[in-house]
Amino acid sequence: MTSPATSTLVVTGANRGIGLELVRRFLADGAWRIHAACRAPESAMALADLAAGHPDRLTVHPLDVTDAGSVAAFAEALGEAPVDLLINNAGVLNPHQTLDDLDFAAWERELQVNTLAPMRMAVALRPQLRRAANPRIVTISSQMGSLARPRGGSYAYRSSKAAVNKAMQGLAIDLEADGICVVVMHPGWVRTSMGGGSAEIDPQESAAGIFSVATRLSMADTGSFLQWNGEIHPW
Numbered sequence: 001m002t003s004p005a006t007s008t009l010v011v012t013g014a015n016r017g018i019g020l021e022l023v024r025r026f027l028a029d030g031a032w033r034i035h036a037a038c039r040a041p042e043s044a045m046a047l048a049d050l051a052a053g054h055p056d057r058l059t060v061h062p063l064d065v066t067d068a069g070s071v072a073a074f075a076e077a078l079g080e081a082p083v084d085l086l087i088n089n090a091g092v093l094n095p096h097q098t099l100d101d102l103d104f105a106a107w108e109r110e111l112q113v114n115t116l117a118p119m120r121m122a123v124a125l126r127p128q129l130r131r132a133a134n135p136r137i138v139t140i141s142s143q144m145g146s147l148a149r150p151r152g153g154s155y156a157y158r159s160s161k162a163a164v165n166k167a168m169q170g171l172a173i174d175l176e177a178d179g180i181c182v183v184v185m186h187p188g189w190v191r192t193s194m195g196g197g198s199a200e201i202d203p204q205e206s207a208a209g210i211f212s213v214a215t216r217l218s219m220a221d222t223g224s225f226l227q228w229n230g231e232i233h234p235w
Ligand SMILES: NC(=O)c1ccc[n+]([C@@H]2O[C@H](COP(=O)([O-])OP(=O)(O)OC[C@H]3O[C@@H](n4cnc5c(N)ncnc54)[C@H](OP(=O)(O)O)[C@@H]3O)[C@@H](O)[C@H]2O)c1
Pocket: 012, 013, 014, 015, 016, 017, 018, 019, 038, 039, 040, 063, 064, 065, 066, 088, 089, 090, 091, 092, 113, 140, 141, 142, 143, 186, 187, 188, 189, 190, 191, 192, 193, 194, 195, 196, 199
């Protein structure tokens, strides 16, 4: 028998890939009450199965992170209860990012998901985060957004992740007075539909690493760029 959940997690993009594995990992720990958000709960079968098996610890919510009304409705559904950990996991990588094939409209949509949405979520859930004893915001970024790794191509993705890194660095400073720890993480190169079949690690390994890092964070870490294995990532 598991002990009652004592902390609350919110995770976005929870229906597949790294987000789904994060739900599995936090459920396995037993100490977490999980709000798993995705665009289309009606077709999120794996999440529905998990929720059916853990009705007291897992709730699935509809959430499009780019839609202000959807984010507001989600924050309202959470009510007054504290949120200990927000993981901004939802992300996109559009395929049209070479100089010969730039899709500027898709680039704008990518900025909405990868850059603006994590800020939108942080602002919307700030009241619930402030009520927690050790509140944390983890935004899943990418090594592809690091200015320390000069590379060509993937313009939309790289710039969206570089921009969210900068936004989260500022957020860490502005939320210090609230006692909210803010970090960005590179989850590894992960075998998901985004990472592809030749990526280096499986989603279970990535989620286990993110779990380990996220559950040990304190204000001493705020403003950091970390990897799934806990190492510091160069900005
Ligand atoms: N895989 C890698 O190698 C890798 C490396 C570095 C960083 N990352 C980052 O890790 C995170 C997870 O990636 P992944 O590999 O698990 O990708 P994935 O398998 O493609 O999953 C992406 C998730 O984001 C959700 N999403 C996209 N747009 C959304 C929106 N507007 N509102 C709500 N949810 C939305 C998707 O939902 P739908 O099913 O509804 O589309 C899906 O659940 C992303 O932030 C990604 O950039 C991944």
